[in-house]
Amino acid sequence: MLSPGQSIRDGDTTLASSGQIFELGFFSPGNSKNRYLGIWYKSIPSTVAWVANRDDPLAGLNGTLTFTGKGNLVLLNQSNSAIWSSNLSRTVRNPILQLLDSGNLVLRDSSSGDPNDGYLWQSFDYPSDTLLPSMKLGWNLLTGFEKHLTSWKSSSDPSRGDYVYRINIEGLPQVELVSTGSTPAVKYRTGPFNGVQFSGASLTPSFVSRPIMVYNETEVYFWYDSLKAEYITRVTVDNSGMVQLFVAKSRSTTWDLMYSLPSDPCDNYGKCGPNGICMISEAPICQCLKGFEPRSTEKWQVLNWLDGCKRKVQMNCSAREEEGFLRVDRVKLPDLLEFFLDENMSLEDCRVECLKNCSCTAYANSKITGGGSGCIMWFGDLVDIREFQDGKYKQDIFVRLPVSELDSMHNASKKMRRMLTIGGVSLAILVLIMATPITCYLNQKRRTKSQGSRSGNGDIDLPLFDLAKISHATDNFSQTNLIGQGGFGPVYMGKFADGQEIAVKRLLSTSGQGVEEFMTE
Template structure:
């Protein structure tokens, strides 16, 4: 009797297993033993994507595809199609693993109609649908052999790469469906064009149809919308083999993708949780002006005008009749020939030489040449080259110039770049006449209005008196600071280099209202300077107010030093100072508000660190490096920060880093490489040994701090987070111990430990160890560090032993003092 019951139970289990395999898939994997038929499907582990057979609208053909596992009123979002060129005519299709280990689609006669065609396959491989939308073919160890992300169709998903290699000619591009009912390849394509200035293109039958404008390290400058909160997140990377790869990831739009439509338009589509449906967020060809070369050579397009096309200043229509009919293909020609070359040969006056007319907020033309010239030299470089007909400068892109016809130029209402077009002197003269007429008109109007202005004199006089009083207090405090620190020339040097009186002054009452009387609920944090409050100006944006505390370990010197140093610095990776407040005993600095606070709030928080995946962390590392490079080399003042640490790296809405807290910074003269101080300030664990022990600081001191910060970002651990039972007593010592034991992988934060990023992370650890070497001369400078991180320098030297590997980092970071005596100075160490 028991045997019969056991037999029935076994049969029942077998039937249940078979039923579960045949009635839809709860799995995300396809094997040779577990294929899927036309009626079956698999779903990714996180239930984001589904793979199976489908028929497009108004079609009975069957295709194997991937789509979002969501129901909505929006047209179905098929993101990848396998057999798009070879459809099945009935529902007999099967997806399985072939004998040679490839993923294949078979028809009813077991014929292969599509194959992954991987060359390095193995027996018993399997196909898995990842929650990223990538269908991967992998071996029994989980190593990826082939992936659908390498063969995109009409859709670009987050972290998918669109790539091109100029040397090999290999490229991965988006190709649209021929029609909504036919997934076969249409007449358009979208991809990267690798030049000295990379750009994204849409081509129609091989000819340009749309262009993004050059890449400027974060965005394409021909797409002003990319500067909004939803369009940061792009990454453009060049591999050592010369492959240029573009990818994207939006924190705020996790369910989003770009799709190339059958009409050749590129659309950003995202899932709107409130509407529970898909929405179009952005399209490439919003107007006719976005069509490549709409107005011909030397023409400019502006969709706000009628007609939309006009000639650039200094040019006129090549064919007036066609132009008046709305046919702009023939473009424009120069109205007056250039004098370049002719002036020099005929001995003409320098005042008659060609000049440049400025056109603001432009999409720069195609076929730009790039050079490393700085902004001031870019104009002169173009002026000295008779072939140069225009130039432009963008902070991220650099100096651009043109020697060919200016094609695909567009006038923006905001954003864009200032374009300087070379014209003959006579054209400049006409421009000067217009300016004179405008100036005379303004003068006459001013004289008339001045009579009315007299009525407002009292109010203006009162405002000036208040401003003068505030500046007087500031100047008085400057003298007071000199008296207070007669032996320290840092403050005097800094103040002499910057006219800080130009900094906007904020009214104390206005800041009190903005912060709700400095209410505790608006307090963002507490630093060595004092508390920082969040505020909202009635007539402006949100702000962060840093208020000097009476009990602060820092004082007037640090307040004025930070105000002086940062007031003249402008860089996307430096926090922006908006102004200051000096009234009575109040000392406050007003900054742009950073909604995500500081890096340490994310990096060392077990919940928030999940938001910092590897791409985010590398973007933060790269941004800090760019900011540091600007301070050391590219700013008008050469700055040594002296207090670079995780809590001084602020994060904006998109988690982009901004270096803050310049209270300890020093300005270097043009020929200075290093300096000494008898007042060592900074944070234990981030100070370089030569600075902490001898008071010597230089660019290499900041490089040391950057190296410590780099290792913290990679490991997810604070430098002083080691307890008494752990040896050595710092992160640097721990990293060095693992490096010598060939076990450096143990240092990596598990949150970012993924095989596909392993080599990139290991390179960053290597660079971090090079930055924290004991001797300053062994450490690379910031420009070399950035080149190492971006793999522009392939072979890295072997690091030497870091500093402080066997010393305990002081855990009490409030304030302490220690003295060291040598033959020269007595050094005072002030921890923060």
């Protein structure tokens, strides 16, 4: 605890929290010779959680932290000039500076008898690159005050770097990782908050922490609390543009990385371009939304998806009865670039209003609680959509398409179901036909072997693969994968998910070859 008349001098004293978890003092990061006032973990001094003078370094071992006569906290250089201050707007008679075990450096008035007076100033209101448990990331909607993380420039320079991790409150709140360099751009976003979670990021608790989102008329903020007293956690945005959650045992000297954002290629903003959808379980991962096609087929074929997709059939706004909507399930909603939001409108009213506006390209519920409520409408291209297989993502979107396209999809779906039914029956018959001679052959072979004779080919152990795996490897026995033809049947080239290349010979029902030839193959 620091009181009036006391000070912290570089190379002389530090201030530790009561539980000896955090420490405040002067340090030099990496190979820098500059000095900074900061807070670090006492057991891991190299891990700095907060920096006061990140943009105004001290040139030598001459910094002093002290109080002014009006109770303001100031950092002085060798000429006694203030290079950083708590910047209080009123005079405090008995200021007290305390470093809490949470890592929060707080300034309060010891003469106040009201414990609810709160803090006059706290470091949690001015984060650096690190979010600690109970620290808020977001906005006070009454004052317009924002709290966000900003990366260091480098491991040796804590001044403000090129990446900001913040909550965007335009429309519905969503957390964004933004590059602020020469060409500012969003690198990652969670998708809008839908009343339960972000449409593209879960708020499910982990083993050590629980994320929490607060969204009301006065505040919008994200924070997390720690679930295990024996662990310490921190979230950082580093100078390469990665958001990372680290965990360590209390008093440990090393950190373990629990997750990073972006976590996979589909997390990268706009990976599949306008009107594209990213599906991490597919290959390739980028597809056009149904009813759309690549703007450049040539670029799409070489996995350059930035140009995105365009409509196969242009909309005819003069005939609304010729337009409808296709529901796309479990998605991260598109970015709110050109949009309309009404949190009191029903989904059906949202659909009707979207049809009335020729520029409306899609709509969705703004909240998924209570069966869904509210309305978001998008105008223009749909950017940064991804699909989720996980059932905990329940956000749907309705994309506007001509009825002709919807009918075509419906007919194709019916045809596919019919083909699957016929194909299933045919496959069952083929398996039965093949199984009968093979069973006879194996029985004969066992009888022959029991009589002391051996097959000319010996006993062969054959690996077994299910049909679905073979079909996926050969792109469903695509003609483009056909590499040969024999009496037994056609031969296809394929590749398993692990990269292993294979050749698959498929039995023709008209093949005249028998079991011995099959076993030889």
